[in-house]
Amino acid sequence: MMKVMQYMVLLVTAAVMIDLIAAAATTAEVEATITTTAVEVVVAEEGEAAADAVAKAGGGWRRLPVFEDQVLKKFPNRGMGRLLVQVDEEDKTPGFPVPVIRDLLTTRKDNHHQEARRLLSLQRTTEGLCVPAEDIWPCECSDNSGSVVITCIGVASAAMIDRALSPEYPNSNMTRLSSMYSALGHLHKEILHGKSFEELDLTSSSIDSVEEGAFSVCQERLTSLMLTTNSLNYFPFKELPLYPKLVTLSVGGNQLTSLDELVGLPELPLTVLYLGNNLISSLHPQVFYSVPHLSVLDLHKNNLTSLPPEVFTPLTELQILYLYKNNIKHLAAGSLWFTTPILRALDLRSNHLEVVESDVFRGVDYSTQVSLDYNKVEHMMEEVFSPLLSNVSTEYGWLSIMGMKLVCDCDVLWIISQPRYMDHLLFAVCTNHTSLSNLSEDELAEDCATDSPLEDDWYDEEEEAMKRRDNESEKKQETGYIKYGWWWLW
Structure with a gap:
């Protein structure tokens, strides 16, 4: 056998391999070995000549030159690689494009096997709905019963999105564009090249700016926009009325400082709004008038120091409110008034909260789970917390105060005298580390009667x-x- 110039790894069945060898026997000497992880085909003669010979021998095999170039750049020290893809002559459906990399599967190192399996699990492309894989690599196009998804994971720049979306697709109305763990930078106005999506997931893609109108082609179809964990210091909330079907917006993990553009907008269909881990320092009293249908509102880990009275009352369908890890030291009357009948979670953990005025809580019902964990409130005054505890203790709700140290004087007698309050007040501990449940109601009542707590x-x-x-x-x-x-x- 002539000197081996290159390994070609082909993900095929044994039957297909036999057909391939028979078809290529006249133009290239082929030796096939079936392993547990893939089928290795060792092609003799010059590497490129052998690959071309196999492609010309029949059976529907053809070269993927663009894909080859990218593989060689990615693995420069693993030998010359060539790609073949088999086209089914009956339904014209190309099979899996398979990178050919020397020693990738012959080595016993687990990471090499994992990389090989990842490369060998490339998406199939359906000629009727997607373009050839080599035309959009490193992105991929997949079709599931007419639902077309473009996936660009870990790409180096927005130019890769351009490359994936610039070809002419049979149908410009697609389902989803996903580009996570990438380095996209600026998204220009024509980034989608006229392609419309129902979902845009650009999470963790190092996006620092988005040109106005970049997503406008999706206006009539977009239902979900995910821009979480990027570097945006501005988001055009004023454009939201242009997206009548948008129900989920996630812009958490950026550097946004204000939500004031929401004020004065017409009613929006949004039901989920993620704004956590930004730099928002205040809320306009009317900021949520335009989003009355929100069921989930996430404002955690911002720079909020206070809450305007009745700011959440427009949210008549609210179920979950995250406010933890802000810097809200003082809750004034009306700060947490709700009109929703289905509030399920109210999270105020780790806010350095010290003062809670009377009439702060309204609308907290029997199933609401309230967390005040790791705050600095020392006195649970009856006029402040009784409305809250009396509601959550009716059925399935609770109030958690883990990490708070209470002054267990006469101000807690109203709590320990009600067993149902104690059942729904979690992790209550005194400043001397005594659990509130271990206090004697009779002794405390007697001492309080003599003014000696x-x-x-x-x-x-x-x-x-x-x-x-x-x-x-x-x-x-x-x-x-x-x-x-x-x-x-x-």
Whole structure:
């Protein structure tokens, strides 16, 4: 056998391999070995000549030169690689384009096998709905019963999106464009090249700017826009009325500072709005008037320091509200009033919260799960927290205060005297690390009746001792002065 110039890894069945060898026998000497992970075909003669010979021998095999160039760039130290793809002559459906890389599967290193399997699992392309795979690589096109998805994972620039969407597709109305873990940078106005999508998922793609109108071709069809974890410092909320079917918008994990463009907009169909992990420092009192259908609102990990009274009352269908990891130290009356009958989760964890005024909570119902974990509230006054606990303790709701240290004086007697309150108040601990559930209602009631709360006993005794020491010190100073004065006069 002539010197081996190159390995060709083909993902085919044994039967297809036999046909391939028979077809290529007259133009290239072929040796086939079936392994557990793939079929390795060792082609003799010059590498390119052998690949061309196999492609010309029949059986529907053809070269994918563009794909080959990309493979060679990606694996420059693994030998020359050539690609073949088999076309079914009956339905004109190309099979899997298979990268040919020397030693990729012969080595025993697990990472090589994983890379080989990833390369060998490339999407099939259906000639009726997608363009040839080599025309859009490294992106991929797949079709599932007419649902066309363009996937560009880990691409190096927006030019790869241009490459994938610039060809002429049979149908410009597609289902989904996904480009995660990429480095897209700026998205220009013609980035979609006239292709319309129902879903755009551009999560974690290092996008720093989007030209106005970049998604306008999707106006009549877009239902979900995901721009999470990018580098955007501005999003054109004012354009949302142009998207009458958009129900999910995710712009969390960016550098947005304001939502004021939402104020004054007509009613929008949005039901899910993710705004977490941005730099939003305040909310306009009317910011949510244009999004009354929100069921999920995520504002976690922003720079909020306060909440305008009744700011959430327009959200009549709200079910989940995330406000954790802001810097809300003070909740004023009306801050958490709700008109929704189905609020399920209210998360205010880790806000450095110190002061909660009366009449803060309204609309929290029997199934609401409320978290005030890791805040700095020390006194659970009855007039403040009774409306909240009385509602959540009716059925399935609860109030969690993990990490808060309560002053367990007479102000907690109203809680421990109601077993249902105790059942729905989670992780309640006093400043001396005693669990609220371990306090004796009778003892606390007795001490409160004599104006001597349990936890304040040590303080009263220490205070009395300090007073005695102060009095004794004053007497000593006075006596010394008299003696000193008498001696001086003498």
